[in-house]
Amino acid sequence: MRMYFNTIVLIIAFTIPLSAQIAGLSGWDICLDPGHSRTENMGIYGYSEAEKNLRVGLRLREMLLNETDIDTVYITRTNDQQSVSLGQRTDYANGVGTAWFHSIHSDAGAPQSNSTLMIWGQYYNGNEKIPNGGKAMSDIMIGNLTNGLRTYTTYGSIGDCDLYTSWGSTYCAETGGPYLYVNRNTTMPSELSEAGFHTNPTQNQLNMNDDWKRLEAMTFFWSILAYHGIERPPVSILTGIVRNPETATPINGAQITVNDSLYITDTYESLFYKYTEDPYLLHNGFYYFDPVEGDIVEVIASAEGYYSDTVMVEMVDNFFTFQDFDLISYQPPYILTTIPQEGDTAASVLEDIVIRFSRPMNTASVESTLVFTPNIFPGLSWRNQDQELVIESNILEFYTDYTVTISGQSEDKYHHKFDGNGDGNGGDDYTLSFRTGADYYAPELIETYPGYDQRNTEIHPIISHTYNEVLDSSSVSEEIFEVERYADNSLVPGKLNHYVVNNRSTLNFFSDQKLNPNDWYIVYVQPGLKDELGNEITETSITPFLTGTEDFTITGIDNFEGGVSNWYEPTQSGSTTGVIGETVRIANQEIVNLLTNSTQSMGLNYEWDASVDSWLLRLYMSGSAPRSVHFDTSYVLQAYIFGDGSRNKIRFCVDDRVPVSDAGNHEVSSWQIIDWVGWKLIEWDLSDPGLIGGWIGDGELNGTLRFDSFQLSHEEGTETKGTLYFDDLRIVKKYNVLK
Numbered sequence: 001m002r003m004y005f006n007t008i009v010l011i012i013a014f015t016i017p018l019s020a021q022i023a024g025l026s027g028w029d030i031c032l033d034p035g036h037s038r039t040e041n042m043g044i045y046g047y048s049e050a051e052k053n054l055r056v057g058l059r060l061r062e063m064l065l066n067e068t069d070i071d072t073v074y075i076t077r078t079n080d081q082q083s084v085s086l087g088q089r090t091d092y093a094n095g096v097g098t099a100w101f102h103s104i105h106s107d108a109g110a111p112q113s114n115s116t117l118m119i120w121g122q123y124y125n126g127n128e129k130i131p132n133g134g135k136a137m138s139d140i141m142i143g144n145l146t147n148g149l150r151t152y153t154t155y156g157s158i159g160d161c162d163l164y165t166s167w168g169s170t171y172c173a174e175t176g177g178p179y180l181y182v183n184r185n186t187t188m189p190s191e192l193s194e195a196g197f198h199t200n201p202t203q204n205q206l207n208m209n210d211d212w213k214r215l216e217a218m219t220f221f222w223s224i225l226a227y228h229g230i231e232r233p234p235v236s237i238l239t240g241i242v243r244n245p246e247t248a249t250p251i252n253g254a255q256i257t258v259n260d261s262l263y264i265t266d267t268y269e270s271l272f273y274k275y276t277e278d279p280y281l282l283h284n285g286f287y288y289f290d291p292v293e294g295d296i297v298e299v300i301a302s303a304e305g306y307y308s309d310t311v312m313v314e315m316v317d318n319f320f321t322f323q324d325f326d327l328i329s330y331q332p333p334y335i336l337t338t339i340p341q342e343g344d345t346a347a348s349v350l351e352d353i354v355i356r357f358s359r360p361m362n363t364a365s366v367e368s369t370l371v372f373t374p375n376i377f378p379g380l381s382w383r384n385q386d387q388e389l390v391i392e393s394n395i396l397e398f399y400t401d402y403t404v405t406i407s408g409q410s411e412d413k414y415h416h417k418f419d420g421n422g423d424g425n426g427g428d429d430y431t432l433s434f435r436t437g438a439d440y441y442a443p444e445l446i447e448t449y450p451g452y453d454q455r456n457t458e459i460h461p462i463i464s465h466t467y468n469e470v471l472d473s474s475s476v477s478e479e480i481f482e483v484e485r486y487a488d489n490s491l492v493p494g495k496l497n498h499y500v501v502n503n504r505s506t507l508n509f510f511s512d513q514k515l516n517p518n519d520w521y522i523v524y525v526q527p528g529l530k531d532e533l534g535n536e537i538t539e540t541s542i543t544p545f546l547t548g549t550e551d552f553t554i555t556g557i558d559n560f561e562g563g564v565s566n567w568y569e570p571t572q573s574g575s576t577t578g579v580i581g582e583t584v585r586i587a588n589q590e591i592v593n594l595l596t597n598s599t600q601s602m603g604l605n606y607e608w609d610a611s612v613d614s615w616l617l618r619l620y621m622s623g624s625a626p627r628s629v630h631f632d633t634s635y636v637l638q639a640y641i642f643g644d645g646s647r648n649k650i651r652f653c654v655d656d657r658v659p660v661s662d663a664g665n666h667e668v669s670s671w672q673i674i675d676w677v678g679w680k681l682i683e684w685d686l687s688d689p690g691l692i693g694g695w696i697g698d699g700e701l702n703g704t705l706r707f708d709s710f711q712l713s714h715e716e717g718t719e720t721k722g723t724l725y726f727d728d729l730r731i732v733k734k735y736n737v738l739k
Contacts, residue, residue: 025070041574043198046275059217101190117194121183122159133189199571211288250285332426346437353391369407450545486520506678552732566623578615593727607721615714642725657703
């Protein structure tokens with residue numbers, strides 16, 4: 001049998017450089033552990049935590065070896081090809097008998113989160129792991145790290161049992177702790193750093209810069225000196241961010257000059273091409289000078305298309321000297337987009353006119369010179385920080401020609417004249433011309449559940465009718481939507497809800513009682529439904545269906561009545577990749593499953609990164625109570641999902657072989673296309689091996705099971721963003737009610 005093993009390449013300094021500047025570390029050594037391997041835990045813009053961690057570790061090793069008299073610096077991996085397990089990391093550190101173990105990480109979570117964290121080994125009784133030291137080092141590091149990254153910390157320096165128990169874990173209570181593997185299995189003082197969130201857009205773009213990783217490493221270097229009581233040598237580091245204050249966007253290619261040194265901020269051509277095909281997507285505006293000569297220095301920042309700025313900076317000698325720049329563009333404002341487009345001959349009278357400028361505008365200068373023809377004064381409003389002018393549509397008539405003229409004398413907030421023809425010179429007008437059309441067509445029924453003549457329908461279904469446009473809510477009533485038992489013409493009592501999703505309307509009927517098994521029912525939608533222009537459906541819609549003979553015994557996993565604290569933000573999972581923007585889970589009290597009398601659901605706003613070709617969103621269930629629900633393949637896994645019709649994909653994921661925790665024990669169902677709008681019951685019959693999908697497990701369910709996550713994916717041609725709602729996650733056993 002041929003055996004394959006991962007190899008750890010460890011770099012050890014066998015001699016101390018003669019030029020070492022800082023004394024006091026002789027006789028001491030450290031093992032640096034860049035967390036994860038290869039490109040694991042991908043960041044929001046395609047730069048992984050693992051790649052960042054490695055380079056921070058290499059930078060820190062370099063500083064310690066070149067600038068101190070330390071004996072040895074061990075490191076658990078040295079390149080992006082090595083795959084090193086947790087056991088290999090701790091076994092190595094224990095084997096060489098190093099005096100310290102420092103594990104380098106960054107965090108994951110919601111895109112708006114970007115805090116720091118230091119975690120030291122702790123027992124469940126609250127005491128620090130033996131041997132002590134990790135807490136003292138963490139207490140020093142958290143301040144340097146947080147101030148260096150110029151962010152905030154939520155938990156500060158904290159013991160791992162306290163942290164994870166507060167998040168619902170019972171591991172420390174069951175084992176005594178410590179919680180983290182690298183704290184629990186190392187025989188020396190240890191701690192783990194979380195340097196911001198690689199799922200935060202700003203942080204991920206900064207992480208790409210090599211000098212930013214040097215900055216992070218420097219905070220650890222200073223902390224190690226402080227822990228040993230060694231005075232920090234004089235510091236002469238100047239760093240900061242260059243931004244466009246109008247858009248809050250860092251500037252690519254900005255030039256910063258100090259003395260005779262020049263630093264050019266990252267550009268698409270120099271760096272960002274590695275992570276995107278969009279040359280305008282990524283920016284960090286970061287610069288870094290080390291060392292800087294002089295106590296007070298002149299710093300000049302400039303960039304093409306911007307006014308330059310010069311400041312005199314007084315250097316601090318015990319930390320980073322931060323100097324940010326806001327550079328003002330001298331490009332005149334122009335039109336980016338309009339709704340409707342120029343020359344449109346069938347503009348909707350229901351849609352507001354939107355004119356988007358390239359820069360925030362002086363709103364008074366625009367409004368005072370705006371000309372609207374025919375001469376009707378429309379309602380005006382501004383949004384997107386005065387960059388979008390909205391003209392209300394309630395003045396528009398069918399089949400009418402309109403023009404909107406923006407004067408060249410209009411100005412942006414920095415008094416640049418408006419460039420109407422986009423030639424780069426301000427002072428000329430812009431005219432938008434369009435013609436409105438009309439809508440003569442009544443709404444069309446495009447999908448029903450149950451389908452026409454559908455057999456074996458569940459005996460307590462959510463009945464759904466979806467239309468191709470938005471219905472006038474005033475035309476929707478419970479009298480117009482009827483569910484009738486065919487045998488005796490009796491009406492089924494229930495509640496009717498009208499939902500609008502992506503410019504389509506869906507009617508969901510929630511019956512107050514279970515239907516009879518093996519019985520025919522008919523859904524009638526009477527004439528009278530109208531669209532927002534008054535076009536009316538004049539015929540009755542008839543949809544017959546036959547119920548089945550099965551019902552469920554239900555065991556709940558999470559009904560979301562207590563909120564969404566049992567669930568991670570999608571970007572907290574290292575498996576999530578290819579998402580951007582505000583991909584978050586939220587508690588919702590408006591769109592709920594009335595079939596179960598629910599009062600709260602879990603919403604998910606998601607957006608896919610169209611510039612990549614791999615997408616997975618893992619919505620992980622972390623709460624201790626739901627994770628205590630164990631089951632086997634005799635059950636069916638179910639959830640009610642409010643679909644957005646996006647044609648993205650969704651599936652279930654379970655842990656197999658519980659309580660053994662291993663990534664290879666994750667099994668998934670086959671994908672389901674989200675082609676429905678409104679509420680729908682989806683399920684996974686765990687007894688059917690043909691319904692098992694492929695991910696990182698072995699494709700078999702052969703142990704005790706536990707729910708792990710909902711997972712979403714994307715394909716080219718489907719919607720890049722949307723919103724889903726989840727309710728009443730449960731396992732059921734089906735039984736025949738007629739037996």
